[in-house]
Amino acid sequence: MSNFEGVSPALVTALSNRGYETLTQVQTDILNPDYSDKDLLVSAQTGSGKTVAFGIAIAPTLLDGEDKFLFAAEPFALVVAPTRELALQVKRELDWLYKDANAVICSCVGGMDMRDERRALSRGANIVVGTPGRLRDHIMRKSLDLSKMRAVVLDEADEMLDLGFKEDLEFILDEMPTERRTLMFSATVPAMIAKLAKSYQRDAVRVEAKGEEKQHGDIEYRALSVSGREKENAIINVLRYYEAKNALVFCNTRASVNHLVARFNNRGFSVVALSGELSQNERTHALQAMRDGRARVCIATDVAARGIDLPGLDLVVHAELPSNPETLLHRSGRTGRAGNKGVSALMIDPRGRKKAERILRFAKVEAIWASPPSADEVIARDEERLIADPILNDPIADEEREFIDRLMGQFSPEQLAAAFVRTIKAGKSAPEDIEQVAFDTPRERGNNDRGEREPRPSRDEFENVQWVSLSVGRRQNAEPRWLIPLICNAGGITKRQIGQIKMQNEETFVQLDGDHAEKFFMTLGPNNTLEKNITVKALDGTPTFKQESFLKPEERERAPKPANKKGFGARKPRGDRQPQSFDKAGSNDGAPSKRGPKPAADPSTKEGWAKKKPKGAKVKKPKSNAGRTKPKF
Template sequence: MPFLGAHPSLLRALVDRGLTEPTAVQRAILEVGDPSADLMVSAQTGSGKTVAFGLALAPSILGEAERFPPVPRGGAMPGPKALVVTPTRELAQQVARELTWLYAETGATVATCVGGMDPTRERQVLVRGPQFVVGTPGRLCDHLERGSLVLSQLVAVVLDEADEMLDMGFRDELERLLQSTPAERRTLLFSATIPPGIAALAKRYQRNAVRLATAGEAQPHADITYQAILIRPADRVAATVNVLRFHEPRGALVFCATRDGVQQLTDELAARGFAVVALSGELSQRERNSALAQLRDGRARVLVATDVAARGLDLPDLDLVIHADLPQNREVMIHRSGRTGRAGRKGTSVLLAPMQRRGFVERILATKTAPLSWVQTPTAEDILQRDVARLDSELTAELGQLDDGARERGRQLAARISAEDLGALLLASRMALMPAPAVIHPVSGGKPPLRASGNGNGPPRREPYGARSERAGRAERAERTERVERVERAPRPERAERAERPARAAAEPERAERAERPARAAAAEAAEPARARPERVERVERAAAEPAEAAEPVAERGPRSRRESASDYVLFKVNVGRRGNADPKWLIPLLCRRGDIDRQAIGKILVLPGETHVEISRRQAAAFAAAAARPDPRDKKIRITPAD
């Protein structure tokens, strides 16, 4: 019988959910002989841990009863029966959702207490006597101090992803919470790994804990394929683009080491047409919720994040994990990769390994139990072949849905246009909706041809992502031949500003500095004369003197198709131009974000000395104008208005 030994009320909820067979960790929990024993469980991320500890808690908090008794009216409200502590708000909210449906038949209520939410509303829920409280260490301690969280009647406490909480510096908060609970409570400790800190915590706060290990600690998922690609450091963006295009995942998570790296890669992917959102430490809770909502409802398919920002995330339909920056060690790689390959689905984890780091990858990350398959970076031809195969599969599935009218129109077309041309047109129309592959130079055999540099000798200098040099920047721009034709530009004043950034970092957050840069530039251009290097002076003056139509375009989306003309677009202007360092590289993501559009709706972009003219598809122009008119705290001084 599936879920043998589960509490009857929970068993009905599992059946209603369509779950018929327990996962390995759930089966191990149900097979524990003593239902009151403390547990120390090491299990992989995505292995069904939440349902597992939900099953483990039932004998302690429900006993033989089918439902919890009603909360008495008047008098003191009972405290929670179970406390679940998680490292992040997202994981806490996910756990609360899982426990809500699992205990739906019992009449249980679940309260969440997490940072970034209104503590007053949380207190109002706590005084009503919920059976479960799920939260993050800091917020739970706040409620404990204020007396709104009373743990005197607690029966069990669960520490979920305990190793992550220790890594994040929550040891003091965890000990304070545990010391505030009754001595006879059960303690269930779930952790992907059992490092010395976790072992010490268990020894101090658990009694004869039953040790369960459903898989070797920090071992890879059998449902995840691990791949590594050897790249030149300057090709990291291009490699990320091509891996995304080759796999065309329903959802992808890309890891970067720094917040700057996240923002830069997000901007690059958005400029190339990917539906992408970012998560990093400086985002507000509203921004995080918005990004996650876009991923869950399909408006975005790619998430770029740091390790800290992605902790505790459980994203649906995640097929692909890309390590744009290598993980620090094997455990981090397993944690990152565990976001895919969940609930029996297959997943792929791809490491982008700079040439100089191949030894590290082979010595530290790849082992006999976690084999890495070295593969080539997908080329444009590889991607084209995959596109053709996907199109063939889609068309085969859609053929059965055609009605007689559609087939007759198809015969009429086939009488005038050959089948070969029809297929080519269909493929071209599908590919036009997808980001173009990047130009990249494959690396093979571990000894690739050396990149041309100053004297043509020696290996290329390492350039970590997020700290790009002038040479790497020029190489990346040269590779974007499918996107724009750029005019050679003068060195920007912001280069000096970037050099000063480390000194300012102690005084102000780097995110705020970066977000305000375009706004400061827009304000500064009115106060100081235009600066241009000698060979550009004549061009800038000519553009300023002539009508906008004669100005030299700095970038454009590309030649319009035969069906597009100027009448298909509406002209808008942005109040920052060449003197304010306007650049399509950051303008395109800004336009997409402010106007709630994708890159396909943007036509030509003309950067003039004092402003920028942008074409927006007429079909989306009205909605774009309304959205862009709303103030945005990230670029308060940049205004986007219809051109006169």
């Protein structure tokens, strides 16, 4: 009992039955005897036990010296949360916390039948939990009486302001008695939160949970570099590598959620979706499927997953980068809760590398930069889990003995072991072969404290150099901007392994990193062809560059431009094109126009020129529409 000093006796039993041995830091800080009757502005990171914290903080105010609630009539406390899921989650937490205090707790959230909520409120409640919009509706319809309110809690206040609930919150707070306790909980305290606190709190005490400077110490952040086309395969390997009891995959849009749900369902994962387009009933069923084990992967948007708490959530995957550091922390805070360990994996393609580095830096998070797990690593991890599985060490039960003896007599141990392994693998999705994309980490690039990057070394400073000649040059209008991607794709190298490019009239000389030259020619194949008629030839030493004059436009030939992924954009050589002609109407029938050329006008004879009217001639003015009646319709 000494570990729960300051907690109301009715709540101590509930904490002990729940398995609490000690309180978290924010729960201990909020129980300071000096704060017993004060308004509080509390900032603490997600997963720190804020719901239990404000539950035990308002208990003395609500019970008023009693051990239990004697009856339920007008509510004494109101808890406001930004989303339906968070409000229902808060209600579940308060249900077990106030169970021995005989508290009646009602929820008022959007998406539920308002008539049922009105009937529940009419029967009486001690605590009401709801979302801003639905609570305002009940207040305006006179179904929620705030006259006896002793305390109000604004949970995730920063998120409610971000979602546009400022007017609803002000309306609710204006309708409450002035003599009340107001507790505001927020992960961050921006200017808008401080302004709201100043307007609706009386001499509020600012409480910052100790240890808050170390963000998410129980979460391992991993920044995984992957190409854009391999991102979904990389997520599959991450899910297979960790095999978390529950995993949460975040997307930025509903369309992305629907796409990943379809893809992962096809791969054999038990998946549910959580997005704003779903009804409340569908969202409730999705979360319940995660809690009872029918689903193991939840794909969600930021708003839908705000504040949800899933048991055994060991893995958070950011399929798309969050927009800001606060969103990163809120997403990742779904795991590593209440002292448990968790992993937060960010899928980063080369184009999003700078944004990812900036978000991690401002979030004050140290991430491990690596590549996604390969197929071999996933298989090796499966084998480690299989060998360590306790099922292999469990004693044989008496009812199993007879059938085991039959199997041993009919099959060899190798056959039984093979059947066991195949059975285990049959229920798992096969890992994907991923093209590894490696780029330098911020530390390897030498980032200083301000995040500035040291100058990159010149690409022509290769230790080993290999010059090659391409059979295309200025005469074919060859350009480095489409030659470089062509060389990289056909030769399996990156642009960092390409040095100088020297254009000549009939050919192009390209400098390659000699350490990758052998791989380059092996990837090209025996014909050493980039595309169509563009061939590559290795040179010994440095070629001699001729001082050639630029060709006139009529001397140039257009080289066959490479097509894009969809097959569009390919350019035929000029010599292969057929002349086209158009008749007067603009149609092209492939034949010369029947009309001859129009004779040029002769200024000397003034033929073809507009005739001038003699002086004094009357010029007819165009008739105006004045006086005309409008047509009747």
